[in-house]
Amino acid sequence: MTSDLSFFEEQFPENQPKRAGDPRSPFQRDRSRIMHSAAFRRLQGKTQVMGVGEGDFHRTRLTHSIEVAQVGYGLLQVLKSNKKTLPRPVLKWLPKRDLIEAACFAHDLGHPPFGHKGEQALHEAMFGHGGFEGNGQTLRILTKLEKYMERGKGLYPTRRLVLAILKYPCSMKYFELDDFKTKPPKSFHDDEKDVVEWALQGFSSADRGHLIKSADGKGAYHTLDCSILELADDIAYGIHDIEDIVARGLATESEVKKAITQAFDGLKSTDLDGLTANLVSECLLSDSFKRKQMISRLVNLFVSSVYIKENTLYSHQLLRFNARLPDPHAKLLKSLKGLAYELIIRKAEVQQLERRGQRVVKKLFDTLLSDPEKLIPQSSWQDGCIESSKERRVCDYIAGMTDSYAERLYKRLFSPGFGSSGDEL
Structure with a gap:
């Protein structure tokens, strides 16, 4: 186990010397390479939610990734502004803005065309050849497929960036694939086993073991940086997709009111900055000005409530501390994330x-x-x-x-x- 920050700035597969006159940090270079990559540009042609792709108002994977980066930076700002209340050991490991934005920009790079149905189709086609999973493909793009210096070596990402986008620390082979024939387990591809082993080198064998055991094919425990990314992704997905659906008139008023009421069921407005189901529904279904005000208020509700939770099972600070939301906020966000499915995705x-x-x-x-x-x-x-x-x-x-x-x-x-x-x- 190492507590040396520079160890996590090392690049895969090897460090690249700085160009003369380049003052950027390793994470600034991560961010720049992702933003200038072909894979990042292609996100503009991948719809965020199937069925809302007509017209020019809807979000794409690209605009979603930009919004995730903004929310991720907001979460980081809140955490840093509350330094006095944070556990002292975590202060050293709070990520830089460039690292969080790089991870947020990169998190959807591996998603195939047509969203999760495209992912399922590729997994079924690749079932006897290692399978396919979108998050695993993101890792593959960063470390092997995207062009930078040499063919097959990707963007030379830093160790900490790889850990930030490594949502699922187990390879496809870790799972009994007969249980995942039509839908892939949340994992990375076996071809990238060397990358993941390299990324985890800074953690003790006990920490690595706990991290791997946390994976069940549906989710897993994360590093500190990845927990911030995951929260930012959930907030952007849970709130902004609702805006697209309502603004485009893709659900009726009664459908929206019913879904919002269910999302707030059992929650107290006093725990949620005075927000109620009626108030949220009224504003969302009003004019675009009031709708945008409510969207902004919801985002702020979640971002401003973030805190650090300690897990004593882990010894390394990058694993010991995670960004979390209070229980009422987490419950509401989980419900809001399901609204896109309830309101539109399950429609014939x-x-x-x-x-x-x-x-x-x-x-x-x-x-x-x-x-x-x-x-x-x-x-x-x-x-x-x-x-x-x-x-x-x-x-x-x-x-x-x-x-x-x-x-x-x-x-x-x-x-x-x-x-x-x-x-x-």
Whole structure:
């Protein structure tokens, strides 16, 4: 176990010398490389919630990631402003703003086209070849797929950035995959085992053992930095998706009121800055000005209530301390996160769109795998991780597609009369 901060600034697979005149810290370089990466730009073509993708108001994975970074920084500011109430050992390990923003920008890089249905389709296609999981793909992009200095070495992320985005510390092989045939366990891909072993080197064997045991395929314990990222992601997802749904008129007033009432069930307004189900519903269903005020108030409610919780099971400070919300706030946020599913995602019209996306991904995989060197552009095939299996390289190619690119390629391959050799995908 090491308490040396510089140890966690080391890069994978090896440290890169600073360019002459570059004054940036390792975490500032992490942030810059992610923001300038192709994978980050492609998030603009991946819808945050299926079914809200018509028009130009809705959020994409890119705008979501930017909002997560802002919320993450807000959480960090609140924690730092409350230094007097924090356990003294955690002060040294509170992350820098650049690290938190880098992690927030990176957290969705591995999500394939068409959201979770696209993820399920790739996992089913890869079931006998190591499986597929979106968070695991994020790790793969950062450390192997994205271009920077050398092919196959990714963006040379710092150890602490890898730990910040490592939501699930177990490989796919850790689980009995027959229990996860249609939906992947929350994990990383076996191909990145070397990365995770490197990332965890700063922790004792006991801490590593506890961390791995915490994983059950659905969730896991996190490092301090990852706990801040996870909270920021939950807040942005839980609040902002509601704004999209209400603003676009994708749910009726009665549906919204019923869902909000259920979210507040059993909670006291005195614990939640005076907020009630009626007040929240009234403002959300009012004009855009009042709606935005309520969205802002909800975000502030959660961000301003963050605190540090100690877990004495762990000895290293990065694991011993996590960012948390008080129980009433955590319960409300969990309920709000489920509203998108209740209000829109489970509707037949949206399920039809998701099923279509799932079919597109599955059929693309089967077809491209039949002759990848001819059907995948040479530049993309050669840019892939050539040490990986043919199946994994095809999976990498499809996972990196935007929704619209996948649909256009599908039409070119399977729709008579669509496209020509000169068309740009």
